[in-house]
Amino acid sequence: MFFARELLSRGDSVSSLHVTTIEKYHRFSDIAEVNFRSNRLDNIIELVRGDAGYYLSSLDATVKFDFVYIDGGKENYAEYFRSVYSHLTIGGLIIVDDVFFHGDVLNSTPSSPKSSGVLECLSISDSLEGCYKCLIPICNGMLLVLKLRETDAAS
Numbered sequence: 717m718f719f720a721r722e723l724l725s726r727g728d729s730v731s732s733l734h735v736t737t738i739e740k741y742h743r744f745s746d747i748a749e750v751n752f753r754s755n756r757l758d759n760i761i762e763l764v765r766g767d768a769g770y771y772l773s774s775l776d777a778t779v780k781f782d783f784v785y786i787d788g789g790k791e792n793y794a795e796y797f798r799s800v801y802s803h804l805t806i807g808g809l810i811i812v813d814d815v816f817f818h819g820d821v822l823n824s825t826p827s828s829p830k831s832s833g834v835l836e837c838l839s840i841s842d843s844l845e846g847c848y849k850c851l852i853p854i855c856n857g858m859l860l861v862l863k864l865r866e867t868d869a870a871s
């Protein structure tokens with residue numbers, strides 16, 4: 717809702733704005749649906765009920781994102797990152813949340829599948845060319861990746 721409100725505040729026409737959010741569990745997507753409607757954002761926010769990996773892997777190649785925020789299913793961060801990077805516009809930005817995962821990514825062998833997933837995502841972004849990358853050490857760490865040109869490095 718924050719992203720949708722921010723887009724609205726720029727004064728763009730509602731028909732040009734589109735936010736997609738993916739939620740796997742019904743108990744959360746039901747709450748989100750009510751909130752989007754009661755805040756009159758349901759005409760801008762598309763709620764996808766299901767698994768993010770499945771949704772992202774089945775996207776048509778013509779679908780493009782200007783901005784992507786990744787913050788769920790840490791075990792599969794690498795898969796999500798690869799998928800969304802291939803759909804990112806030039807000048808588009810990905811923010812990946814919780815990339816330090818409580819410091820576990822700094823252990824020589826991460827202790828959980830979640831931190832292994834986060835570490836793999838970091839390593840993919842590290843080897844990417846044609847983009848600007850920045851790690852912000854706030855909270856659990858945020859990775860910012862700004863795409864500057866097309867490459868096949870994320871494949």
Ligand SMILES: C[S@@+](CC[C@H](N)C(=O)[O-])C[C@H]1O[C@@H](n2cnc3c(N)ncnc32)[C@H](O)[C@@H]1O
Nearest residue numbers: 738739740741744766767768769787788789790
């Ligand atoms: C940390 S919360 C996201 C919070 C959100 N960024 C916010 O500020 O409201 C992670 C969410 O991802 C959902 N999730 C976990 N695995 C998922 C998957 N494979 N596909 C879609 N959603 C998933 C969880 O149910 C949870 O609601």
